[in-house]
Amino acid sequence: MLRTPTTSSARRTRDRILDAALELFNERGTAAVTTNHVAARAGISPGNLYYWFSDKDEIIRELYAGFAGAYEEMWSGDEADVMDVTPAELLRRLAAGAALSHRYAFLSRELLGLLHSDPVLAAEYAAVRERRTATFDALARRWRSAGVIRPLDDQGIADLIQALWVIAETWLALGELSGTSVESADGERLLRVVLEPYLLPARSEVTSR
Amino acid sequence: MLRTPTTSSARRTRDRILDAALELFNERGTAAVTTNHVAARAGISPGNLYYWFSDKDEIIRELYAGFAGAYEEMWSGDEADVMDVTPAELLRRLAAGAALSHRYAFLSRELLGLLHSDPVLAAEYAAVRERRTATFDALARRWRSAGVIRPLDDQGIADLIQALWVIAETWLALGELSGTSVESADGERLLRVVLEPYLLPARSEVTSR
DNA sequence: CTCTAATTAGAGTGGATACTCTAATTAGAG
């Protein structure tokens, strides 16, 4: 349906639904949360919830869109600028993404399962992922030709990117299980231990542009 | 409850429940599968299912125990033998674990979420994980003192292990999303790209024991 | 102010679900 609010109080209602859903999903997991729970926490009637969203899946998709959009912003901007990102900057951004993942904790835990049962969500995810890996891949190739990283064949580059991606996506949720508190620095160290051995000492300056 | 079957036909019943549940969980995800579905696929009555298991969570826990047990077997044996595992052998075993993960695909997708909502399961997982990382950690330290890998401080070793663990746990499920078929060799390559840079050329022979 | 469309409440419905209970059946010991 994707109804669009016209008044500002309506926007507040729609947003309150999303906020309430996010809170509850993070606390109890999507499976244990019903639309009635969400409506109650949002302080509205169940009927009103269905006025704004056609079902629970749509709420989940909307939350995912919020997450993906925020993530996307980190990588938006001049294509050229993006391509000037240094390895250190990449690690910083990937680790920063973890802060986002923390806000949408339920996605870190459940995304794979959700994708398995919601083809619509799966399609959205696939699109995002494809764009992202393409960017990273291009970036890594650029590093290679600039002599920033050790020479690697294309397969090696793809694997390296994939390894970093997997870690960036999962370290937070997996780390939380260890009981000890998890900080952004931990994620960055984890990523660095993978990437660092491939970095070459700077020769002079990377030829910019 | 953990009822133990006495007759062999009873064992078959209990196992059929587990098999049916595993199939259905892998196909549709745990949330979409009811105890009635499981009983139907197993070809028994709902009442009979509740004779053997107290609820759905217990079935899930039992399946996880099966998975964890099979995994554990790969690393059982003489402590000394385990400590003689080479990096290449480690990669092989980690990748072999992926075959197991494939059989229990629903766990690859849902484990983090399940752990979040089932404290009992979470405790079991924590125990397994602790043992496992302790083993890997000891192994890596041994490699370090034997000159098999580059010298790393303890934090570095822990990070390296954690990175490998994260990838081993997740690459399969994440890879399946890319549409292209996923093979065990892919996982091994992914793990190798992380571990390889830390390997030193063999000096002579690792002093055994 | 008035009229229309947007928004909201809240009761209600059909269906499913987890789980229980009782009674029937079977297996195996002696």
Next chain:
DNA sequence: CTCTAATTAGAGTATCCACTCTAATTAGAG
């Protein structure tokens, strides 16, 4: 064969949930 305990079937229950419908209320244009 007989007796007991294990096993199984299947109907039944209380609950809950997703979602709908109608009617009330509000917001804003003119």
